[in-house]
Amino acid sequence: MLKLSSIFKKNKNKIGNGDVGELEKGEPGKGELLFKINFEAKKPELPEVKDETKLDLRYGLIMPYAYAHLYWDEVHGEVVYSIEEPNLDVKEKEVLNTLEQGVQELIDISFINVDDKEVLIEYLEKNIKVLLKELGIGISRSSYLKFMYYIYRDFIGLNKIEPVINDQLIEDIECNGVKTPVYIVHRKFGSIRTNIVYDNFDELVSFVEKLAQKCGKYISYANPIMDGRLPDSGARVNATYTEDISSKGPTFSIRLFTKEAWSPVRLMQVGSVSAEILAYLWILIEHGANILIVGGTGSGKTTLLNCIASFIKPEARVITIEDTREIRLVHENWLPSVARMGTGVGGENTGEITMFDLLKASFRQRPDYVIVGEIRGAEAFVLFQGMASGHSGISTMHADDVKTVIRRLETTPINLSPSLVETLDVICLASFAKVKGHDTRKVRAVQEIISIKENGDAEVNVPFQWDASRNVFMFKRESIVFKKIVAKKGISLEELKKEFELRRKLLNSLYKKNLFEFEEVQKVINEYYKNKEAVMKRFLL
Ligand SMILES: Nc1ncnc2c1ncn2[C@@H]1O[C@H](COP(=O)(O)OP(=O)(O)OP(=O)(O)O)[C@@H](O)[C@H]1O
Ligand SMILES: [Mg+2]
Incomplete structure (x- = not known):
């Protein structure tokens, strides 16, 4: 790479577009910061799009510098997503190159141990002004702001995809x-x-x-x-x-994740679950049932997991175990843990802490609920052992249907015995589904494990099933898990059914009142646990 000193010699007083702007008159170094980004940009409201071939939509991502432009591409016959950023002419590109090399050589952003982007921008801007002065580059204010944008994007942000990262309407x-x-x-x-x-x-x-x-x-x-x-x-x-x-x-x-976790009511709003399914899961979770959410990649497993975890009693001790941190809870007694990769230095995987290690440790910490982000291998065995010894667990697993899940649990590397698989109370199946030509996500079925037969197949009861032809969630049969709760907790079935009915009504009422926000809904759930009468009164149940 060319050393900055040589660029400096070569370009001294030569680069720049000859435009005597405010910055050339000696403004660099004066102290006033010019480059600002509006970080408070709100999530854009999208208009209803009836005809995609007419689509021509623009919204801000890094304001006021970068925009998303969605439009119909006639040539390919598809919608495309184009990032629009400040244009640079040939001369400007050359100057930007020089500046970026200068930043690379002289300023090490990664040394500054702050997360606050505004502080980083300030630091960068002060240094850029010095660099401009040192290099004897004269530029106009508008060029300067464009350069600052690109330098910010490439040194503080994630280069070309920085604008996209800021788009709250994007999933992946x-x-x-x-x-x-x-x-x-x-x-x-x-x-x-x-x-x-x-x-x-x-x-x-x-x-x-x-x-x-x-x-x-x-x-x-x-x-x-x-x-x-x-x-x-x-x-x-x-x-x-x-x-x-x-x-x-x-x-x-x-x-990417939405800034806020999805509340159960939000999932109802997008049509992924019914109030009945949620009321049922709420009762199961209150009584410590073991739940596995299964589905394909991106089918909404983690979102559903996080959402139903909000039904856990507010005072419960919850331990979460993940590879990468995705679960967000508001429980005060929450102990989040994340597996750590080894360094590979000094022997095999020094310092590695696996989900398996974390899980084993977790059961000694007297949890009310253990939530494992996703089970794939040996850790599944530990989770099921924990559940068999009376702990409650919720997790997700990658599989397209219940049969596959059971088979995967019973074969290498997990190798569960039928009696261990039976500790699982219920499997929720998450999946993609087309509804009137639109991609949606559905909890396609909720299946209760009655028993595991000798040949390894599961005998199941299906209380809820989504009917694709009518786009409704069918409530099919009695719940076996309710009966298990009755036997274990000494509560009458009538009482449980009454609770189910009450919670169903409450969730519907929250939905009708447009109460979707995660924290708002969580507050109501917590209050329901602490002062049910007050909630019933408030929501006229
Ligand atoms: N019910 C839903 N409706 C619409 N979007 C959803 C729904 N559930 C999840 N999403 C979005 O879909 C994306 C994938 O969701 P999520 O991470 O929950 O899926 P996953 O099944 O856990 O994926 P993976 O297999 O990669 O772990 C996220 O951007 C999330 O916001
Ligand atoms: Mg996931």
Whole structure:
């Protein structure tokens, strides 16, 4: 790389567009900060789109510099997502290059140990002004602001995808290698192509390294797969490093989260569950039932898990165990723990703490509920053992149907005996579903495990099932788990059914009153536990 000193010599008094702007008159260094970003941008309200071929929608992402532009691409016959950023002419590109090299050589942002973007911007801006002065570059105010945007984007942010990360209407960002467009999953328009492309192999390699570093992880030829989480947004990151793993070079995918967790009522609002299903799960959770949520990738398992965890009694001791932190609870007695990768230094995986280790430790900490983000291997065995010895557990598992789940639980590497599988009370099946041509997510069925037969098959009772032809949730039969609760807790079935009815009405009432916000709904649930009469009065139950 060219050293800054040589650029300095070569370009002294030469770069810039000759435009004698305010900055050239000696403003750099004066102290006043010019570059500002509005971080309080609200989630855009999308208009109802009847005809996608007429789509032409623009909303701000990093205001006032970067915008999302969604429009119908006539050539390909599809909706595309284009990021619009300040235009730079040839001369400006040259200056920006010089400045970015200068920043790279002289300022190490990663040394500054603050998360506050405004503080970082201030630091960057002060240094850029000095750099401009040192290099003798004269630029107009408008060029200066454009440069600051790109420098901010590339040094504080996540380079090309920084605007996209700020789009609250996006679920996923997916890059499958070099020279191929980055795709996003838009909450409204589904999977669409963007105008972002990594043309250069080295650029993508160093970007993936940067992603890993931001997540506090390490990626290399020896450790070419990384799972992590971005510190400020909590977004979940998966990345691969080398060409031998994925043919088009390094890849990454980023799962973005809404700023607020989804409340049960929000899930009702989007039509993913019914008030009956939620009331039923609420009763199960109050009485410590063991629940497994299964479904395909991105089917909404973690969202449902997080949402029903809000039904856990407010004073309960909850331990959560995850690979990457996704679960968000408001319980005061919540002990979150996250597995840690080993360093690979000084022998095999030094310092590694697996979900298996965490789970084993958790059962000694007298939890009321143990929540495991996702079970895949040996940790599943520990969870089921814990459940068999009287602890309550909720988890998710990747599988498309109940039969597959049972088979996976019974075979290597999990190898549960039928009697251990039977400790599971209920399986909720999350899935994608098309409703009137639109992609939605549904809790397709709730299945109770009655017993596991000798051949390993499960005998199930299905209290709830989503009927695709009518888009309704059918409430099919009596609940076996209710009967188990009756036997164990000495509560009458009538009492449980009355509770079910009350909670169903309460959830419907919250829905009708437009009470969707996570914290608001959580408050009502907590109050219901503490002072049921008051809640019944308030909601006229
Ligand atoms: N019921 C829903 N309706 C609409 N969007 C949803 C719903 N549930 C989840 N989402 C969104 O879908 C995305 C994936 O959700 P989530 O992480 O819960 O899925 P998952 O099944 O746990 O995925 P993975 O298999 O990757 O762990 C998120 O952006 C989330 O906000
Ligand atoms: Mg998940």
